[in-house]
Amino acid sequence: MNWDKDAVFKALADSTRRLILDELAECEEMTLYELTVRLLMKHELSISRQGIAKHLSVLEGAGLVLSQRKGKYRVIFFNKEPLKDLLKGWVE
Amino acid sequence: MNWDKDAVFKALADSTRRLILDELAECEEMTLYELTVRLLMKHELSISRQGIAKHLSVLEGAGLVLSQRKGKYRVIFFNKEPLKDLLKGWVE
DNA sequence: TTGACATGCAACCATTTAGTTGCCTATAAT
DNA sequence: ATTATAGGCAACTAAATGGTTGCATGTCAA
Numbered sequence: 001m002n003w004d005k006d007a008v009f010k011a012l013a014d015s016t017r018r019l020i021l022d023e024l025a026e027c028e029e030m031t032l033y034e035l036t037v038r039l040l041m042k043h044e045l046s047i048s049r050q051g052i053a054k055h056l057s058v059l060e061g062a063g064l065v066l067s068q069r070k071g072k073y074r075v076i077f078f079n080k081e082p083l084k085d086l087l088k089g090w091v092e
Numbered sequence: 093m094n095w096d097k098d099a100v101f102k103a104l105a106d107s108t109r110r111l112i113l114d115e116l117a118e119c120e121e122m123t124l125y126e127l128t129v130r131l132l133m134k135h136e137l138s139i140s141r142q143g144i145a146k147h148l149s150v151l152e153g154a155g156l157v158l159s160q161r162k163g164k165y166r167v168i169f170f171n172k173e174p175l176k177d178l179l180k181g182w183v184e
Numbered sequence: 185t186t187g188a189c190a191t192g193c194a195a196c197c198a199t200t201t202a203g204t205t206g207c208c209t210a211t212a213a214t
Numbered sequence: 215a216t217t218a219t220a221g222g223c224a225a226c227t228a229a230a231t232g233g234t235t236g237c238a239t240g241t242c243a244a
Contacts, residue, residue: 005110006107009101009104009105009110010105012101012104012105013101013102013104013105014231014232015098016232018097018101021182022181025181025182031190032190032191033189033190033191036190047232047233047234048233048234048235049190049191050191050192050193050233050234050235051232051233051234053191053192054231054232054233055232058231069191069240071190071240071241071242072189072190072191072240072241072242073190073191073241074190074191074192078182080182080183083179083182083183084183086179087175087178087179089114089117090113090117090170090172090175091172091175091176106201106202108202123220124220124221125219125220125221128220139202139203139204140203140204140205141220141221142203142204142205142221142222142223143202143203143204145221145222146201146202146203147202150201161210161221163210163211163212163220164210164211164212164219164220164221165211165220165221166220166221
């Protein structure tokens with residue numbers, strides 16, 4: 001796959017989205033609901049559920065998050081592939 | 093030094109700024125004037141001189157560019173330090 | 185079947201930001 | 215000294231973006 005670097009960098013530019021990736025990095029997979037609870041409770045983020053969903057769609061657009069509807073829930077994964085070689089040419 | 097990751101990610105989020113870093117990566121140092129010429133001629137970028145200067149100040153704010161007035165010119169350097177460990181925790 | 189729950193969609197708002205123009209300063213060259 | 219050149223500063227504009235609210239959809243459980 002050929003990742004859109006611009007989309008990846010733009011997705012990483014927001015601290016809430018980076019926090020989401022931090023959370024996803026800890027688990028193999030996670031429910032959107034579970035993620036939302038974590039952000040709101042554990043991190044005391046003051047943001048609406050829809051706000052989180054929008055961030056997630058940006059991450060998905062960049063290929064950094066994969067997701068799949070599983071019954072009532074949406075299961076999400078952290079796809080680290082777009083991060084490989086992201087800084088290539090600048091640092092080894 | 094302790095780099096502000098948020099500033100670094102935000103600085104990298106713009107394609108023109110990444111192009112500036114690409115140019116700086118090729119030379120040890122460069123004049124702001126020289127950089128401007130390169131962007132406008134070599135890359136046929138349609139942006140004003142002041143536009144470039146603003147991008148450069150963003151990069152400088154993030155610590156990715158160091159600069160120093162040398163007579164008539166402003167000499168600029170690519171400081172790669174803030175890029176080290178930038179993706180730490182996500183990729184090795 | 186009906187209600188509760190997790191998610192999706194769309195319009196809207198406020199702020200940020202990339203870009204501009206206009207003018208001012210500083211150094212170099214003639 | 216004067217002029218050309220390289221750069222700095224500030225106000226303004228349009229578009230992108232982070233955030234919201236309101237409502238619709240889909241799935242599970244009683």
